[in-house]
Amino acid sequence: xxxxxxxxxxxxxxxxxxxxxxxxxxxxxxxxxxxxxxxxxxxxxxxxxxxxxxxxxxxxxxxxxxxxxxxxxxxxxxxxxxxxxxxxxxxxxxxxxxxxxxxxxxxxxxxxxxxxxxxxxxxxxxxxxxxxxxxxxxxxxxxxxxxxxxxxxxxxxxxxxxxxxxxxxxxxxxxxxxxxxxxxxxxxxxxxxxxxxxxxxxxxxxxxxxxxxxxxxxxxxxxxxxxxxxxxxxxx
Amino acid sequence: xxxxxxxxxxxxxxxxxxxxxxxxxxxxxxxxxxxxxxxxxxxxxxxxxxxxxxxxxxxxxxxxxxxxxxxxxxxxxxxxxxxxxxxxxxxxxxxxxxxxxxxxxxxxxxxxxxxxxxxxxxxxxxxxxxxxxxxxxxxxxxxxxxxxxxxxxxxxxxxxxxxxxxxxxxxxxxxxxxxxxxxxxxxxxxxxxxxxxxxxxxxxxxxxxxxxxxxxxxxxxxxxxxxxxxxxxxxxxxxxxxxxxxxxxxxxxxxxxxxxxxxxxxxxxxxxxxxxxxxxxxxxxxxxxxxxxxxxxxxxxxxxxxxxxxxxxxxxxxxxxxxxxxxxxxxxxxxxxxxxxxxxxxxxxxxxxxxxxxxxxxxxxxxxxxx
Numbered sequence: 001x002x003x004x005x006x007x008x009x010x011x012x013x014x015x016x017x018x019x020x021x022x023x024x025x026x027x028x029x030x031x032x033x034x035x036x037x038x039x040x041x042x043x044x045x046x047x048x049x050x051x052x053x054x055x056x057x058x059x060x061x062x063x064x065x066x067x068x069x070x071x072x073x074x075x076x077x078x079x080x081x082x083x084x085x086x087x088x089x090x091x092x093x094x095x096x097x098x099x100x101x102x103x104x105x106x107x108x109x110x111x112x113x114x115x116x117x118x119x120x121x122x123x124x125x126x127x128x129x130x131x132x133x134x135x136x137x138x139x140x141x142x143x144x145x146x147x148x149x150x151x152x153x154x155x156x157x158x159x160x161x162x163x164x165x166x167x168x169x170x171x172x173x174x175x176x177x178x179x180x181x182x183x184x185x186x187x188x189x190x191x192x193x194x195x196x197x198x199x200x201x202x203x204x205x206x207x208x209x210x211x212x213x214x215x216x217x218x219x220x221x222x223x224x225x226x227x228x229x230x231x232x233x234x235x236x
Numbered sequence: 237x238x239x240x241x242x243x244x245x246x247x248x249x250x251x252x253x254x255x256x257x258x259x260x261x262x263x264x265x266x267x268x269x270x271x272x273x274x275x276x277x278x279x280x281x282x283x284x285x286x287x288x289x290x291x292x293x294x295x296x297x298x299x300x301x302x303x304x305x306x307x308x309x310x311x312x313x314x315x316x317x318x319x320x321x322x323x324x325x326x327x328x329x330x331x332x333x334x335x336x337x338x339x340x341x342x343x344x345x346x347x348x349x350x351x352x353x354x355x356x357x358x359x360x361x362x363x364x365x366x367x368x369x370x371x372x373x374x375x376x377x378x379x380x381x382x383x384x385x386x387x388x389x390x391x392x393x394x395x396x397x398x399x400x401x402x403x404x405x406x407x408x409x410x411x412x413x414x415x416x417x418x419x420x421x422x423x424x425x426x427x428x429x430x431x432x433x434x435x436x437x438x439x440x441x442x443x444x445x446x447x448x449x450x451x452x453x454x455x456x457x458x459x460x461x462x463x464x465x466x467x468x469x470x471x472x473x474x475x476x477x478x479x480x481x482x483x484x485x486x487x488x489x490x491x492x493x494x495x496x497x498x499x500x501x502x503x504x505x506x507x508x509x510x511x512x513x514x515x516x517x518x519x520x521x522x523x524x525x526x527x528x529x530x531x532x533x534x535x536x537x538x539x540x541x542x543x544x545x546x547x548x549x550x551x552x553x554x555x556x557x558x559x560x561x562x563x564x565x566x567x568x569x570x571x572x573x574x575x576x577x578x579x580x581x582x583x584x585x586x587x588x589x590x591x592x593x594x595x596x597x598x599x600x601x602x603x604x605x606x607x
Binding site for chain 1: 237241249517519605
């Protein structure tokens, strides 16, 4: 895949002000007043120790959960107050999870088509799009395999292809290399970077691996539910 | 891949559980088809019998089971004097065990009455007179009792000669033992008693006029009732009990089916909480998840309904040919009942899926993903 130069615009995608998230009636505090801004086309790595709240932040950004307090806007609209959060998840966001989260009883080709049921594509268009995506991640020979028949790296490629199914503006990747060997991890990061450059999607990646984080254009360090540092990566 | 592929895949992933659930629903539906089919067959059989005999109005006592209580035969004269009555014929009917046959219809009919007219003698002869201690058998009754002309038949303590085999023009008539009313009354010790008075009206009498006649009869026989022949079975107290029992037993079986599907769908939703979380994360709307669960349970119902109707038809045919039933109940293989049963099964499926579907739609994506 030929990589084009990443394009970052000034358009504000996410605006997070004083974001708080508590669980278990306040016994567990995951986010303690977090402030953050992310712009269109950025590749942002969020790093920090386990339990610092980085995955919780990603879930809030993806509307998988609601914050307890604070402002959380996507393109100027409050995510918790979206009238149709499913549409936001379906059309604006592509998720890539550490544990792949593929549906075990469906083939690779079927898994990639799952998000497209919320779109307007016909059956044949859905299939054609899934074929195109799988070929673009190098899995053109695995269409009819089930997830259990694939290696970890291949599963994550399927998950990435699925994440791009509805041409999202943002890809939210939560430890996408966490379950992979080092060789597969490098391949997956290269793939994400290529897609980020080619498609211009905003990539928000949660990791605790600094080597991976340093591939990003911006690194946000978190500690105890707050942003500790927010800086451009050295390579940039 | 279509939405239906997803629904179908969910059911085929646990084939044993799906099959067991199908068995649960199909037993309920088979009960509906069999029991209601038998009750309906009984109703239709009696209707055909009355039609075959040519009866327009039936007078009987209000109380009693499938066979109403007896009343005094002197009513016949009073009824015969009413306007719009062309002919009358008295009957004393019993359902009882005869020799080796578990239960048979025995019909003592007024000799010379119109109720004998439509029988066709196939073998032997008709009775000679009102006092002849003999019987004629419907074709099916002869087959069930394994009797031929020249044999004897024991009813109560009386030995009666079988003098003829007749075609009674309906299944119930063919399954009946016929003898003279006088002989029947003598055998059972019920001289002067009858339990039916059949009436024919003149040709071209309107239904409204027949209804008026029924009212007139009610005046002179207040403890009894006069029914238009086509409405006799539907309004019979005994038949109502049979019909109510058929439906209540069926409902019980269906309830078990509902609980079975609900249990399966709830387990499916619990088991697939994580997968539902994935689908929510991928942007599936809650109403699509609800539709998925409801379609699964409706499909379970549909398949269970089809299998159940098949089982019910087998049950109906088996029951219809069993010794206790054959001869006076013609199983009703009614396509309408089968379609209704399948529709009930689908409704059962949908109703059973409502709660599980609601549960699935209430899941928080992040929590579902962590399960």
